[in-house]
Amino acid sequence: MPEEKNGGDTATVKPRRRQARGERRIAQLLEAAATVFCTTGYTAASTSSIAREAGVSPGTLYQFFPNKEAIAVELGDRLLKQWHTTYGEALTPAHIALPLEELLDAVLDPLIRFSLDNPAFGALMHGSDVPGHIAREHDVLHSTSLARVEEIIATYCPDMPRADATRTARTAFTIYKGGLDLILAAEPDEREAYIAELKTVLYRYLRPTFTDPETGDAE
Structure with a gap:
């Protein structure tokens, strides 16, 4: 009886x-895919280049993902989940x-820190050639973000x-996206300066119309 019990425990542990x-x-494969998508873009990326970046054979990759699209969708879903947490x-x-x-x-x-820490998010969400599932999720993401800014x-x-309010929200959101592009493209030692510039632009744009929600006075 003890042997059967031990055997059962071993069988449970192995799976x-x-x-x-x-x-x-x-x-490991998703991390490699993130690097490749950022470096070459989604279209130019291949399962071979992702496997090479991960240090595994293409055959090993295919044990987990049937193609590049499946990798992108899995990576996109995970990044979207992280983004929604940050957004909240x-x-x-x-x-x-x-x-x-x-x-x-x-x-x-x-939001800026998330984009800096996850450059693959931008590469996937903003590419015109990404899988339809990711493109649809990006559209939902954009609409949700814009609605929250308007609120x-x-x-x-x-x-x-x-x-x-709708027009102001769209303008502010567009300013943010343009500023974020500059931040992401900047050298690391220049990023803080660009972040400060973005905040200054948004503050000066919004200040004339904003009132303090506690007192009702102008900002």
Whole structure:
């Protein structure tokens, strides 16, 4: 009877170990794919180049992913999940009570840091040649982000007509995206300066129309 029990325990442990090794291998392949997508773009990337970057054979890669698209979708889904967590922390309702300058710090800092830490997110979400699933998720992401920015502006500017709030939100969001591109393209020692410039531009654009949500006074 003890032998049967030990045998059962061994049989249980082995699948768990295989599963853990498989998860590590998937993480390794996704990390390699992120590097390749950032370096060459999605279209030019290949399963061979991803396998080479990961230090494994193409055959090993195909044990986990049937093609490049499947790798991109898995990587995109994981990055989107991380982004939604960051987005929720950055655009939490508690931040709406902050003065404009503090609001910009609270919202922009985590979003910019996420983009700097995950360059593959931009490579996948903004590419015109990525799988349709990722493109659709990006469209949802854009709409959700824009709606949240509009909600914040409407809170700070309660007397602003809705059409004006929508236009202001779209303009501010476009300024943010353009500034983020400059930040991501800048040399590491220049990034903080570009981040400061982006905040200055947004502050000067929004300040004339913003009121303090606590007092109703102009910023």
